Amino acid sequence: MEIIKLHHPYNKKEIPQQDTVLVLGFFDGVHRGHQAVINEGKKIAKEKDLKLAVMTFNRHPAIVYTRFNPDQHYYLTTLQRKETIMEKIGVDILYEVDFTAKFGSLSPQDFVDDYIVGLNAKVAVAGFDYTYGKPEVASMEHLNQYAQNRFEVITVSPKIDKNGKISSTRIRKAIKEGKVGLAADLLGYYFETEGFVIHGDARGRTLGYPTANIYPDPYLLLPKRGVYAVELFVNDKWYRGMASIGYNITFEKRRNYSVEVHLFDFNEVIYGENVRVKWVEFLRDEIKFDSAESLVEQLGLDEIKARDILWKRKSTMLM
Known part of the structure; x- marks a missing residue:
């Protein structure tokens, strides 16, 4: 082209x-x-x-x-x-x-x-x-x-x-409501955002769920707060994982949104790398947990659900 x-x-x-x-x-x-x-x-x-x-x-x-x-x-x-x-x-x-x-x-x-x-x-x-x-x-x-x-x-x-009518306005509304599966049906492919990896507070690593903290493109729409099954593209390869969008309210509420992605079976240093996040399915809302132990227990359940979704996801879409 x-x-x-x-x-x-x-x-x-x-x-x-x-x-x-x-x-x-x-x-x-x-x-x-x-x-x-x-x-x-x-x-x-x-x-x-x-x-x-x-x-x-x-x-x-x-x-x-x-x-x-x-x-x-x-x-x-x-x-x-x-x-x-x-x-x-x-x-x-x-x-x-x-x-x-x-x-x-x-x-x-x-x-x-x-x-x-x-x-x-x-x-x-x-x-x-x-x-x-x-x-x-x-x-x-x-x-x-x-x-x-x-x-x-x-x-x-x-x-x-x-x-x-299938329209950008309707798709934008679905994404704002966390309905990324519906958005994918209307788009004809899974919704993606872009950004690059920055340093976070490393708390996920101490919990056994290290995350890539993403600084998102400021002009791209982000889904609503919550946890999602996702795929992340980095270094010319897609990896499966789960993402959290929110304010980290269990420990200390942040002033700004954070986008954090935990990749399954992944152990590479990717700070500064440009990435794309493919939002496959909404898992749950952001929740304030009483303890780190309760959070880890829920993350384990999130991972089971996300792995199941991602291994079964539609592969016939446009992109």
Whole structure:
């Protein structure tokens, strides 16, 4: 997959001189609804023998136009993670546009001229709710008039399951509630966060459950407080384990969240290493125990349950 980063106004020499089917969207999470849109473009590209291109932004427009609110703007995927998923789906060209005030101020017609026609699109594909300006003048319903017969417009209906539309908002809600299994079903793969390993207070080691303390990416959503069955990717390999998110309330409540991962059958020094945490299933809420002994007893039960879940987990998901 070719990745092309664009900053408005871009140089036309940056654009491959070949016709494409262009799929439009921000695609935070690249969830099953997004995958349906991209796969529609993929199907058309194959029928017409064209390259499949996707255009997305490097940051969400809301972050540019409003005061940052972490409760609303935490991402489901980093840009790098988005790239990995796009490549696995089969995208040929990924355009990543810097979302700036200048880019965001483009008129609908200028956007179409520069970022659909200008990217050599013969077909533009997007979800039913895609906009490229104020919705009242820049919705998918208006796109044909701006296209001026230069490209075909395909609008993809929402992907629905028994509980409604699959959306980033719905997935974000599930993760905040600790329902990472539900989030995985909606995403089409297990939800992941990223970070790097830092020093902690080493209390887990004294209890017989040493943990890797993770400093998480501040822009990625974290699941709610509690204990989870997880997998951790470090040094090019996945390891099974269990993770705790919370304030360490049994001993002394911390001021800030901690993310601690105990890996099964693992004994390596990984301070400073970049890691990814795959959140497989929620085990229980964070609990304040009366003693260290009670905590260790519960950790033993958590490990049994986590090992069982991880050895049986779905292996047929997208990622």
